[in-house]
Amino acid sequence: xxxxxxxxxxxxxxxxxxxxxxxxxxxxxxxxxxxxxxxxxxxxxxxxxxxxxxxxxxxxxxxxxxxxxxxxxxxxxxxxxxxxxxxxxxxxxxxxxxxxxxxxxxxxxxxxxxxxxxxxxxxxxxxxxxxxxxxxxxxxxxxxxxxxxxxxxxxxxxxxxxxxxxxxxxxxxxxxxxxxxxxxxxxxxxxxxxxxxxxxxxxxxxxxxxxxxxxxxxxxxxxxxxxxxxxxxxxxxxxxxxxxxxxxxxxxxxxxxxxxxxxxxxxxxxxxxxxxxxxxxxxxxxxxx
Amino acid sequence: xxxxxxxxxxxxxxxxxxxxxxxxxxxxxxxxxxxxxxxxxxxxxxxxxxxxxxxxxxxxxxxxxxxxxxxxxxxxxxxxxxxxxxxxxxxxxxxxxxxxxxxxxxxxxxxxxxxxxxxxxxxxxxxxxxxxxxxxxxxxxxxxxxxxxxxxxxxxxxxxxxxxxxxxxxxxxxxxxxxxxxxxxxxxxxxxxxxxxxxxxxxxxxxxxxxxxxxxxxxxxxxxxxxxxxxxxxxxxxxxxxxxxxxxxxxxxxxxxxxxxxxxxxxxxxxxxxxxxxxxxxxxxxxxxxxxxxxxxxxxxxxxxxxxxxxxxxxxxxxxxxxxxxxxxxxxxxxxxxxxxxxxxxxxxxxxxxxxxxxxxxxxxxxxxxxxxxxxxxxxxxxxxxxxxxxxxxxxxxxxxxxxxxxxxxxxxxxxx
Numbered sequence: 001x002x003x004x005x006x007x008x009x010x011x012x013x014x015x016x017x018x019x020x021x022x023x024x025x026x027x028x029x030x031x032x033x034x035x036x037x038x039x040x041x042x043x044x045x046x047x048x049x050x051x052x053x054x055x056x057x058x059x060x061x062x063x064x065x066x067x068x069x070x071x072x073x074x075x076x077x078x079x080x081x082x083x084x085x086x087x088x089x090x091x092x093x094x095x096x097x098x099x100x101x102x103x104x105x106x107x108x109x110x111x112x113x114x115x116x117x118x119x120x121x122x123x124x125x126x127x128x129x130x131x132x133x134x135x136x137x138x139x140x141x142x143x144x145x146x147x148x149x150x151x152x153x154x155x156x157x158x159x160x161x162x163x164x165x166x167x168x169x170x171x172x173x174x175x176x177x178x179x180x181x182x183x184x185x186x187x188x189x190x191x192x193x194x195x196x197x198x199x200x201x202x203x204x205x206x207x208x209x210x211x212x213x214x215x216x217x218x219x220x221x222x223x224x225x226x227x228x229x230x231x232x233x234x235x236x237x238x239x240x241x242x243x244x245x246x247x248x249x250x251x252x253x254x255x256x257x258x259x260x261x262x263x264x265x266x267x268x269x270x271x272x273x274x275x276x277x278x279x280x281x282x283x284x285x286x287x288x289x
Numbered sequence: 290x291x292x293x294x295x296x297x298x299x300x301x302x303x304x305x306x307x308x309x310x311x312x313x314x315x316x317x318x319x320x321x322x323x324x325x326x327x328x329x330x331x332x333x334x335x336x337x338x339x340x341x342x343x344x345x346x347x348x349x350x351x352x353x354x355x356x357x358x359x360x361x362x363x364x365x366x367x368x369x370x371x372x373x374x375x376x377x378x379x380x381x382x383x384x385x386x387x388x389x390x391x392x393x394x395x396x397x398x399x400x401x402x403x404x405x406x407x408x409x410x411x412x413x414x415x416x417x418x419x420x421x422x423x424x425x426x427x428x429x430x431x432x433x434x435x436x437x438x439x440x441x442x443x444x445x446x447x448x449x450x451x452x453x454x455x456x457x458x459x460x461x462x463x464x465x466x467x468x469x470x471x472x473x474x475x476x477x478x479x480x481x482x483x484x485x486x487x488x489x490x491x492x493x494x495x496x497x498x499x500x501x502x503x504x505x506x507x508x509x510x511x512x513x514x515x516x517x518x519x520x521x522x523x524x525x526x527x528x529x530x531x532x533x534x535x536x537x538x539x540x541x542x543x544x545x546x547x548x549x550x551x552x553x554x555x556x557x558x559x560x561x562x563x564x565x566x567x568x569x570x571x572x573x574x575x576x577x578x579x580x581x582x583x584x585x586x587x588x589x590x591x592x593x594x595x596x597x598x599x600x601x602x603x604x605x606x607x608x609x610x611x612x613x614x615x616x617x618x619x620x621x622x623x624x625x626x627x628x629x630x631x632x633x634x635x636x637x638x639x640x641x642x643x644x645x646x647x648x649x650x651x652x653x654x655x656x657x658x659x660x661x662x663x664x665x666x667x668x669x670x671x672x673x674x675x676x677x678x679x680x681x682x683x684x685x686x687x688x689x690x691x692x693x694x695x696x697x698x699x700x701x702x703x704x705x706x
Contacts, residue, residue, distance in 0.1 A: 074538060100539035101431055102509050108436035109468045138638035138669055153584020155636045159691070162636070162667065179583060182436040208584055211433045234587035237572075237594045238603070241402075245568040245583025245605040247538060248433070254451060258591075275595040276588035277692035 118184025145170015
């Protein structure tokens with residue numbers, strides 16, 4: 001298997017603008033069951049044979065969807081996430097970049113105690129190679145296999161996956177968790193799933209400057225992880241106090257540097273790629289033990 | 290987005306937070322008049338720049354002096370103290386206020402946070418002095434680890450709070466706010482009690498803390514720091530300083546906050562880049578970088594460094610990387626005279642490499658790139674992309690992968706330097 005997403009997943013698209021349509025097609029072409037879209041007020045119509053519903057709850061009722069992918073622009077994105085959770089969607093993938101942090105604080109609180117898992121926001125999405133992709137990543141660079149990938153970034157994840165595939169190493173599931181300060185699922189949440197997944201043999205983690213998620217993950221790995229994990233941390237050369245593209249990528253008060261994250265990961269026994277060109281070879285080394 | 294102290298204080302005052310009476314001036318004469326009108330025996334004249342450490346900083350006339358003071362006295366802890374006057378002065382008459390303002394306005398203020406170039410002071414805040422009983426620390430911020438707003442208070446006011454947290458963590462009191470119900474009175478009381486406040490004063494402190502929290506939430510701040518928060522000798526609370534930063538993602542719903550932007554405090558190139566939806570940050574090296582995606586852009590800087598070079602900038606042209614965006618990015622990157630080579634690192638995912646290559650070729654023709662250009666393309670339709678680059682007639686060095694590109698860029702920059 002894989003984690004979270006498979007060929008059985010049934011996906012609803014929230015936010016059917018140009019971007020939503022483009023990627024609905026891309027995901028459908030990859031083989032994902034893109035069975036519904038939500039556009040309030042347009043319920044009962046369809047787009048390229050995909051039925052449109054007024055609400056997520058309607059899409060659940062009529063199409064049995066269990067995954068939602070959100071492209072709704074920032075002002076309405078938090079609302080879209082909460083609507084999906086209320087409708088009982090098991091996996092919510094929010095691609096939208098630029099959601100106010102205060103909105104995400106509310107979303108986080110709203111999701112407490114609910115069974116929904118949120119991936120993102122501000123992420124490329126999730127793919128189980130050969131089965132389904134939900135998001136904006138290029139499907140063809142992936143290869144079905146037994147390595148899990150968890151990343152805060154978009155194109156850097158493609159770089160990583162590309163290197164793995166070139167070396168003949170396939171992936172079980174690849175997840176972009178997002179570059180915002182508040183995200184639905186973090187490294188630890190997903191490491192836990194990969195740890196329990198019989199079809200994943202090892203994990204590659206792509207982190208970056210800002211926050212302490214990688215340091216916390218290092219401690220968790222040391223205490224719990226039964227499988228090899230290798231990592232790369234972007235931003236060794238990033239200056240303090242500057243936001244490096246992602247809303248969450250900032251060294252503040254001397255905290256959240258690449259050096260401190262790398263030190264924590266190495267102290268936990270992980271192999272850390274010295275440069276982004278060594279991602280594939282570092283994973284190979286980690287798998288050999 | 291950051292604002293000046295005087296702007297932050299004006300916003301806080303709207304929420305009932307007490308701040309010293311005062312006004313901002315752009316000329317020394319006006320500063321003198323403000324001091325006279327305040328009628329206070331003691332006034333404080335404060336340089337307004339978007340950087341901390343103003344009091345301990347130094348006023349200088351030239352950039353060379355700024356760099357010297359920065360490296361000799363301010364850059365890190367333990368350096369000898371400088372003998373110059375700083376950007377915050379206590380004055381005892383309107384004439385002294387005028388004199389102080391004259392020695393600050395139009396000059397450069399260099400502090401630990403400004404970097405070696407310092408910052409030109411264009412505005413000055415003149416305030417009444419206050420009768421300080423004790424100095425405390427208060428801040429509201431986003432706690433990324435739990436996705437909630439947190440409030441921190443400490444009796445160690447006026448000090449570097451990171452240092453306090455490291456050396457005497459017991460002096461920091463912290464409350465995490467449940468967004469469903471907001472900041473509760475018992476939490477505010479707990480903070481006040483931690484600061485040693487007793488019965489009859491508790492209510493006033495609770496109100497003050499709650500006003501600060503309301504301002505933070507209402508205005509979509511990302512940081513609100515009051516250091517020092519002063520308890521006067523007669524027991525009232527005053528925000529003596531205010532550092533307010535806003536969540537850029539939420540500015541769309543705060544027109545009044547957007548108006549407070551001071552473009553002089555921002556890097557002109559970063560501002561220009563933002564207009565074209567590019568993310569650019571200037572660095573000190575000589576290899577210009579152009580990359581699609583923030584994570585890959587950071588990784589590209591790292592790999593240049595790994596191969597012995599130094600990146601001149603961070604530049605994310607976004608997943609799309611259209612001809613217009615690439616052309617703008619070229620202009621901004623090449624405006625930096627220290628750039629001796631440019632490394633373009635593109636992973637074409639959804640965007641096809643042939644389209645990206647076309648964009649790069651057109652943009653470099655438009656802009657007339659004179660320095661060596663190293664390009665690494667990978668992803669969809671990469672062969673066609675490479676063919677377009679090869680057939681362009683431009684002097685472009687192609688790279689097989691990221692490491693190859695970094696090596697070639699480092700060599701090209703070294704040869705040109």
